[in-house]
Amino acid sequence: MEFEEAKIKFINTWGSLGTLWGINKAMAQIQALLFIATKPLSTEEIMAELQISRGNTSMNVRQLIEWGIVTKELIPGERKEYFSTEKDVQELARVIAKERSRREIQPVIKTLKEVSSIKDDGTQKTKELIKQTKALHELAETADTMLNKLVSQNQNWLTKSLLKMFK
Amino acid sequence: MEFEEAKIKFINTWGSLGTLWGINKAMAQIQALLFIATKPLSTEEIMAELQISRGNTSMNVRQLIEWGIVTKELIPGERKEYFSTEKDVQELARVIAKERSRREIQPVIKTLKEVSSIKDDGTQKTKELIKQTKALHELAETADTMLNKLVSQNQNWLTKSLLKMFK
DNA sequence: ATAAACTTTCAATAATTACTGAAAGTTTAA
DNA sequence: TTAAACTTTCAGTAATTATTGAAAGTTTAT
Numbered sequence: 001m002e003f004e005e006a007k008i009k010f011i012n013t014w015g016s017l018g019t020l021w022g023i024n025k026a027m028a029q030i031q032a033l034l035f036i037a038t039k040p041l042s043t044e045e046i047m048a049e050l051q052i053s054r055g056n057t058s059m060n061v062r063q064l065i066e067w068g069i070v071t072k073e074l075i076p077g078e079r080k081e082y083f084s085t086e087k088d089v090q091e092l093a094r095v096i097a098k099e100r101s102r103r104e105i106q107p108v109i110k111t112l113k114e115v116s117s118i119k120d121d122g123t124q125k126t127k128e129l130i131k132q133t134k135a136l137h138e139l140a141e142t143a144d145t146m147l148n149k150l151v152s153q154n155q156n157w158l159t160k161s162l163l164k165m166f167k
Numbered sequence: 168m169e170f171e172e173a174k175i176k177f178i179n180t181w182g183s184l185g186t187l188w189g190i191n192k193a194m195a196q197i198q199a200l201l202f203i204a205t206k207p208l209s210t211e212e213i214m215a216e217l218q219i220s221r222g223n224t225s226m227n228v229r230q231l232i233e234w235g236i237v238t239k240e241l242i243p244g245e246r247k248e249y250f251s252t253e254k255d256v257q258e259l260a261r262v263i264a265k266e267r268s269r270r271e272i273q274p275v276i277k278t279l280k281e282v283s284s285i286k287d288d289g290t291q292k293t294k295e296l297i298k299q300t301k302a303l304h305e306l307a308e309t310a311d312t313m314l315n316k317l318v319s320q321n322q323n324w325l326t327k328s329l330l331k332m333f334k
Numbered sequence: 335a336t337a338a339a340c341t342t343t344c345a346a347t348a349a350t351t352a353c354t355g356a357a358a359g360t361t362t363a364a
Numbered sequence: 365t366t367a368a369a370c371t372t373t374c375a376g377t378a379a380t381t382a383t384t385g386a387a388a389g390t391t392t393a394t
């Protein structure tokens with residue numbers, strides 16, 4: 001496998017992975033493209049590389065900027081906007097984990113809390129609903145907290161010592 | 168909020184959460200329904216509660232069984248099949264994490280490994296591709312290993328002591 | 335002020351994914 | 365062995381989600 005094939009494979013894999021954690025293919029592919037680019041890319045370049053329309057490119061780049069993983073780069077003397085992505089994987093993981101927690105996990109936790117707090121009317125079915133949603137609520141909170149703490153701790157020693165702990 | 172409203176809210180929230188981790192709404196809703204049920208449910212009961220067709224119910228229940236989180240319950244004297252889900256959240260989390268790793272994370276890790284192993288032809292762009300995919304590969308492997316180890320350790324003390332550690 | 339260079343928006347359309355329902359298949363009881 | 369009770373399959377259709385492309389909007393240079 002040489003460069004072009006590897007590049008395409010990487011962009012496609014990353015793209016389809018995107019779909020299953022709730023961001024769309026184009027968005028994930030743009031991020032992948034920028035991630036392996038050696039310099040910031042313009043809208044034109046992104047369009048050409050990924051064979052997607054101007055509108056699609058514009059909307060998805062904007063979303064990536066909202067997520068905080070892509071930034072506009074203003075090149076002196078150039079009219080066009082150029083874009084680049086966070087290149088450090090640890091930082092990337094941190095930002096993604098935080099965004100996903102905020103957008104998806106927190107709302108679910110909120111609902112679980114509400115549902116598990118309904119008045120116990122003494123019936124079997126109400127007891128079960130409360131018990132099970134309470135358990136899920138606790139699990140979700142624990143998982144979310146751990147995920148965030150883990151990725152926040154950028155230090156390599158931590159990851160390594162934890163891994164060792166679990167082996 | 169009383170029982171019916173809470174129940175509907177829980178099922179819907181769980182259902183829409185499903186979509187964004189790669190299983191469809193009906194599948195997630197069936198699991199949610201079984202999760203708070205006080206007894207195993209038949210296909211008829213699931214259809215009625217969720218207002219979905221027989222075909223849809225059949226296919227999604229089968230998928231849940233494949234995932235290993237729903238089991239057929241044969242009730243003596245009954246012709247119908249009844250279904251119930253894993254009720255322990257820790258065990259549920261363990262099974263889901265394992266399945267997701269197997270279905271989604273492992274294939275990505277494999278691709279990242281392949282891509283990061285291409286021959287270095289000395290060009291800038293090849294060097295960048297190798298460097299970045301290598302970094303992602305390491306991150307993905309670490310994350311996957313940790314996730315699995317974490318959820319495998321069912322013991323509560325571990326979760327608690329880890330949480331304490333990070334606070 | 336104008337126009338060229340560029341970006342954003344959004345209605346229309348395409349692509350994907352989920353769902354239905356009826357027919358085919360299977361199991362069980364008599 | 366038959367038929368009732370039940371489950372599965374899958375072609376057709378519906379619902380959802382992503383993408384296009386052209387018009388509208390914005391910025392900059394002169």
